Amino acid sequence: MAAAVVSYCKPSPFVGQFPSTFGKSASSQSVEISMQSSRITALFWGSKKSVKSQPLDSSLGDFTLTGSGTEEATGNQAVAKKISVSVISSILEVSANEWDACTLDATGPEKFNPFLTHGFLSSLEETDCAVKETGWMPSHVIAKDESENILGVVPLYLKSHSYGEFVFDHSWADAYYSFGSRYYPKFQCCVPFTPVTGPRILIRNTPFKDQVFDIVVSALKDLTAKSQVSSLHITFSSESEWRKLKDKGFLQRIGMQYHWKNRNYKSFDEFLMDMKQSKRKNIRQERKKIPAQNLTMKRLRGYEIKASHWDSFYTFYRNTTDNKWGTPYLTRDFFHEMGSKMGDQVLLVVAEQEGKLVAGALNLIGGDALFGRLWGCDPRVYYPSLHFEACYYQAIEAAIELNLSTVEAGAQGEHKIQRGYMPVTTYSSHYLMDEGFKKAIAEFLMRESSQVNLVMKLLHESGPFKEGIH
Numbered sequence: 184m185a186a187a188v189v190s191y192c193k194p195s196p197f198v199g200q201f202p203s204t205f206g207k208s209a210s211s212q213s214v215e216i217s218m219q220s221s222r223i224t225a226l227f228w229g230s231k232k233s234v235k236s237q238p239l240d241s242s243l244g245d246f247t248l249t250g251s252g253t254e255e256a257t258g259n260q261a262v263a264k265k266i267s268v269s270v271i272s273s274i275l276e277v278s279a280n281e282w283d284a285c286t287l288d289a290t291g292p293e294k295f296n297p298f299l300t301h302g303f304l305s306s307l308e309e310t311d312c313a314v315k316e317t318g319w320m321p322s323h324v325i326a327k328d329e330s331e332n333i334l335g336v337v338p339l340y341l342k343s344h345s346y347g348e349f350v351f352d353h354s355w356a357d358a359y360y361s362f363g364s365r366y367y368p369k370f371q372c373c374v375p376f377t378p379v380t381g382p383r384i385l386i387r388n389t390p391f392k393d394q395v396f397d398i399v400v401s402a403l404k405d406l407t408a409k410s411q412v413s414s415l416h417i418t419f420s421s422e423s424e425w426r427k428l429k430d431k432g433f434l435q436r437i438g439m440q441y442h443w444k445n446r447n448y449k450s451f452d453e454f455l456m457d458m459k460q461s462k463r464k465n466i467r468q469e470r471k472k473i474p475a476q477n478l479t480m481k482r483l484r485g486y487e488i489k490a491s492h493w494d495s496f497y498t499f500y501r502n503t504t505d506n507k508w509g510t511p512y513l514t515r516d517f518f519h520e521m522g523s524k525m526g527d528q529v530l531l532v533v534a535e536q537e538g539k540l541v542a543g544a545l546n547l548i549g550g551d552a553l554f555g556r557l558w559g560c561d562p563r564v565y566y567p568s569l570h571f572e573a574c575y576y577q578a579i580e581a582a583i584e585l586n587l588s589t590v591e592a593g594a595q596g597e598h599k600i601q602r603g604y605m606p607v608t609t610y611s612s613h614y615l616m617d618e619g620f621k622k623a624i625a626e627f628l629m630r631e632s633s634q635v636n637l638v639m640k641l642l643h644e645s646g647p648f649k650e651g652i653h
Contacts, residue, residue, distance in 0.1 A: 243268040243324070243402040248391050266334055266395065268326045268402040274305050274338075277325060281333040288388040295550030296381040298374045302524035303547075304338055310516040313375040317512075318343040322370065324406070326386075326399055334395050335386040337403065341412070342371045347512050349378035349594045350418040350438060350611045355624060359413065364617070370407055372417040376512045378440065378594040379554055380609055382421045400431050404614060415614040425610035433612035434621065436628050437635050441604035443575075443590040446652075448583050451576070454603065462601050462647040469568040470576060476566055479535045480573070482581055485527040492531060493518040496543045499559025513557075518545075532577045534560075534569055542566065544573040546581070552589040553582045575602045601647050606639045 245267045274282065279301035286299045297303060307313035308321060315321075319340045326335040345353050348371060356366035372383045384399055386392045407415040417428065429435050448454045455463045473480065483492065497515045504511040522529055525547065534542040542560040546553050555578050558570060578590045592604050600606070613628075615621040643653075 241269050241271070243270060243406055246398045246402075248394050250394075264329070266326050266328050266398065268324060268399060270339075270406065271321070271323050271325055273321050274301060274308055274323055277301070277323075277333065277336065279305070282336055282385075285333060285336045285385040285387055288392075289382040289385040290550065293550045294381075294552075296379065297525060297528045297547045297549055298377050298379050298554070299338070299381055299385065300525075303521060304374070306517055306521040306524055307375055310514045310520050312513050312517050313340065318346070319371075319375055322406075324399060324403060326395055326402075333387070334389065334392075335384065335399050337372060337384050337399060338374065339403070340371045340373070340375065341410075342369050343367050346510065347376040348373060348416075348418060350416070350436070352416070352613075355620075358623075359620065364413070364620075366413045368410075368412050370403075370410070370412055370415040372403070372415065373419060377556065378419055378609070379591060380419045380421065380440075382424055383417050383419075384424060396427070397431075400428065404432070407614060407616065413616060416611065417613075418611040420610050420612060422608075422610050425612055428612040433614045434625050434628055435632075436611040436613060437632050438609040438611065439606050439635055439639055440594060440609050441592050441596060441599040442607045443579055443582070443592065443604045445582055445586075445588050445590075451580050451583065454579060454583070457649060457652050458603065458647050459649055462603075466576070466602060469571050472568040473534075473572050476569075477536055478541070478566065478569065480577055481533050481535065482577060483531045483533060484529065488522055488529060488531050490519060492533065492540065492543070493522055495540045496531065496533075496545065496559065499543050499561065500557055501559070502562040503557070503559040505562075530581060532573050532581075534566070534573055542569055542573055544577065546578060548585065548587070551587055552591055553578055553585070553587050555590060555592045571602060575599065575604065579603065597642075600642060603647060605646060606642045608635075608639070 245265060247265050271277065282301040282304075286301075287295060290296050290299070304313075307319075311317065313319040313321065319342060322339045322341045324335075324337040324339055325333060327333055342348075344367060345351070345356060352366075359366040374381075384396055386395050386399070389395070403415060417424070417433070420428070425435060446454075446457065455466060458466070494515070497518055500513065500518075501511055528548050530546040530548055530553065532544040532546065533540055541564065543558070544555065545557040546555050548554075555574055558574050560566065560569065575590075575592065578592070581587075582590045590604070592599055596604075613624070615624060
């Protein structure tokens with residue numbers, strides 16, 4: 184069964200990238216059939232010359248709140264009856280306190296997500312990672328009341344490509360192009376370069392928050408239409424947002440990641456005892472290889488992480504990108520800036536050999552989760568099992584130590600399953616302007632969702648845990 188699962192997963196678009204044969208597949212046949220009838224009325228039909236979006240109008244309109252929630256205040260909160268929605272070209276136009284208040288209210292303290300904070304997102308902008316020049320033009324949406332209090336924020340980017348998103352739509356762009364239409368630019372609502380689940384429409388906890396949510400979504404759709412772009416994508420959203428957006432004309436998409444769950448473990452050995460004997464033995468053998476190679480593992484937080492650590496980690500990160508991704512999305516300055524702003528929310532796992540740093544794994548700490556992000560190693564040496572130790576086992580130990588319920592290990596990687604990281608569903612929503620493409624892609628997404636659900640079921644049935652442990 185396990186072998187069948189692996190071979191079944193490899194061509195699937197949610198565990199790697201979309202098949203380049205989208206244009207030849209059954210999915211794209213439906214795209215072609217649907218689009219043949221819509222070719223005359225498609226939004227960008229015509230020549231394949233470069234299409235530029237319209238300049239962004241900073242104002243998206245004024246809106247009136249109605250009904251319950253506008254008639255009385257709670258606590259010291261001022262009553263808002265009208266709100267204005269606008270676009271800003273940099274997160275630096277909003278104070279960290281105001282942005283983070285929206286983030287914290289949207290997630291709640293127990294689900295606090297460090298990637299949605301002003302500190303993380305501003306670090307991407309200030310160090311030239313998520314900026315216009317790299318194809319990530321900040322176009323964040325802000326909702327304010329009459330007293331200029333911020334009631335909601337949305338991290339939004341005008342994209343000229345689909346890199347750094349981890350929800351793959353390159354084949355959609357190819358399908359658009361094959362019919363003479365332009366897919367780019369598009370709007371992307373996400374955390375750049377970070378496949379981490381969390382709310383994307385960050386609304387303050389007021390009596391009228393549901394109305395503000397609806398107004399902001401409406402403004403996002405209007406912005407997409409007025410800017411004459413092909414689409415708006417809200418990726419790795421919370422499940423509740425995903426369900427709400429379906430009723431607002433968004434297509435629903437699911438994907439898969441691998442997370443580790445803490446079942447109130449007191450130690451790593453206690454976790455191992457929930458594993459099947461063969462998996463438990465394999466993990467112990469892998470961990471023994473670390474001291475056998477004269478490697479020492481350390482977990483550093485906050486002030487313990489020095490500038491030299493970030494410089495070394497950047498070298499390791501570049502080794503990973505050069506070998507696997509091809510494009511280093513993040514700059515050296517980003518790690519320094521992010522580390523400075525995020526403080527104790529950063530956990531850097533490092534491996535040393537004879538006092539010299541040889542590898543590292545970057546994690547961020549949330550309200551109830553440890554988020555594993557990036558890994559890299561000295562390019563001159565190969566250390567067997569070090570990747571598993573630094574990225575997975577150290578993260579599990581840290582989560583147990585910090586009493587966190589989850590370790591999110593990021594996108595892809597079936598090898599994570601035998602190490603205790605099980606498949607979970609991720610959610611994305613897609614608003615396409617062209618009705619012909621929308622219909623065809625909706626049909627594709629239905630088939631893709633069935634495939635994702637089947638693979639997840641098979642993976643859970645052949646999982647590494649003892650019977651009865653879920």
